[in-house]
Amino acid sequence: MIAVRLRAFSIVGAISLTLACGALAKPASAKSSAAKPTPAKPAVAKPAAAKPNEDWQVIKVGPRDYLSADNIAKFYDLLGNVDATGKTVVLNNGRNQLQLTLDSREAVVNGLRNWLCFPVIAHDGKFLVSRIDLAKTIEPQLRPQMIQGKGKLQTVVLDAGHGGFDKGARSGYGSEKEYALDVARQLRGRLQAQGFKVIMTRENDVFLPLELRARIANQTRDSIFVSIHFNATSNRDATGFEIFSLTPRGAPSTADDALALSFLNMQAGSAVDAQSFELSAAVYHSMLGHIPEFDRGIKRARFAVLRLTKIPAILVEGGFLSETNDSKLVANPAWRGKLAEAISVGIENYRNVTEKKQRPMLAADYRAQDAGGITVLDLAQPPGRLESSPAPEVVPVSNPEPTSNPEP
Numbered sequence: 380m381i382a383v384r385l386r387a388f389s390i391v392g393a394i395s396l397t398l399a400c401g402a403l404a405k406p407a408s409a410k411s412s413a414a415k416p417t418p419a420k421p422a423v424a425k426p427a428a429a430k431p432n433e434d435w436q437v438i439k440v441g442p443r444d445y446l447s448a449d450n451i452a453k454f455y456d457l458l459g460n461v462d463a464t465g466k467t468v469v470l471n472n473g474r475n476q477l478q479l480t481l482d483s484r485e486a487v488v489n490g491l492r493n494w495l496c497f498p499v500i501a502h503d504g505k506f507l508v509s510r511i512d513l514a515k516t517i518e519p520q521l522r523p524q525m526i527q528g529k530g531k532l533q534t535v536v537l538d539a540g541h542g543g544f545d546k547g548a549r550s551g552y553g554s555e556k557e558y559a560l561d562v563a564r565q566l567r568g569r570l571q572a573q574g575f576k577v578i579m580t581r582e583n584d585v586f587l588p589l590e591l592r593a594r595i596a597n598q599t600r601d602s603i604f605v606s607i608h609f610n611a612t613s614n615r616d617a618t619g620f621e622i623f624s625l626t627p628r629g630a631p632s633t634a635d636d637a638l639a640l641s642f643l644n645m646q647a648g649s650a651v652d653a654q655s656f657e658l659s660a661a662v663y664h665s666m667l668g669h670i671p672e673f674d675r676g677i678k679r680a681r682f683a684v685l686r687l688t689k690i691p692a693i694l695v696e697g698g699f700l701s702e703t704n705d706s707k708l709v710a711n712p713a714w715r716g717k718l719a720e721a722i723s724v725g726i727e728n729y730r731n732v733t734e735k736k737q738r739p740m741l742a743a744d745y746r747a748q749d750a751g752g753i754t755v756l757d758l759a760q761p762p763g764r765l766e767s768s769p770a771p772e773v774v775p776v777s778n779p780e781p782t783s784n785p786e787p
């Protein structure tokens with residue numbers, strides 16, 4: 380990913396980010412973050428002394444609830460800057476970073492691409508983010524330690540995509556079903572060495588209905604589900620990694636038009652939305668932190684294996700068999716071993732946030748670790764102050780067409 384320095388730090392244009400300076404000046408420890416309500420339910424679980432709507436001012440635009448960027452900045456102790464175009468805002472405190480672009484579903488959270496359910500909009504001179512995106516995409520990444528309902532993590536259900544007559548995608552070197560199985564096998568050994576119990580939905584080249592894969596997952600306890608796939612598309616230049624978890628209830632998937640009405644039938648979400656999303660973020664940061672592939676983003680879909688599993692579930696797309704360079708990499712068993720290792724480290728990081736409230740490493744942390752300069756972040760510490768933080772960077776928004784994905 381190419382990153383460029385923010386060109387201008389001044390607030391320009393009609394759409395400005397108006398920050399409440401008083402809030403940013405207060406010490407980070409003045410209010411216990413644990414006492415704050417979750418963004419999903421701003422009206423409940425208030426600290427006893429709090430005034431109603433002290434933390435979140437919900438703004439209704441059309442049928443949807445939104446929160447302003449300045450409200451988000453205040454809540455998470457972030458400082459905001461609008462770039463020279465006036466269309467992109469970067470919120471940053473050296474610990475968390477959020478980049479939002481007007482009229483776009485593409486956001487950058489802690490250095491990696493994320494696809495919001497709804498575009499960021501302008502309203503009364505403010506950037507607004509939908510409440511569902513704040514609750515389901517932004518909050519789990521900025522405060523992973525706040526995700527509720529996580530117990531122990533003992534078992535990983537590995538699902539090698541396709542199999543038997545269903546070869547999946549194909550390159551000139553081989554097929555998705557073989558590569559997925561090989562990554563799952565290599566991953567199994569690594570996870571077992573890390574103390575996990577591993578269940579494979581398939582261990583051989585056999586066809587397995589999607590419902591059966593989900594049923595195998597649902598028979599396990601204290602577990603997660605990780606499905607391994609590789610991509611292909613008619614656009615032969617498309618390349619890189621992407622990762623999916625289930626689309627939240629009432630929201631469009633990444634490949635859907637955000638303005639289409641088809642999602643208004645309120646398809647069921649999942650009780651483990653936040654865990655699944657956090658798992659996808661932890662694994663994705665490790666993949667891109669270890670392997671220099673193109674970042675296609677953290678996405679949402681209602682693929683059968685995600686829809687039917689009741690445990691935290693993700694689907695990894697480990698590169699494009701339709702692209703020359705990706706297909707050569709994927710055909711190399713050693714490279715697939717690297718991918719398996721990166722996924723295993725991401726799962727380990729997810730276990731650490733689940734069991735020890737230890738913040739998962741970000742792609743930038745892995746890169747720094749490789750360069751010999753890792754800093755271990757302690758969740759018990761207050762957010763870093765801006766003075767000690769690096770200058771925020773703006774990642775160019777490319778808005779690549781979401782690839783029509785063949786996964787059912």
Ligand SMILES: [Zn+2]
Binds near residue numbers: 540
């Ligand atoms: Zn596949």
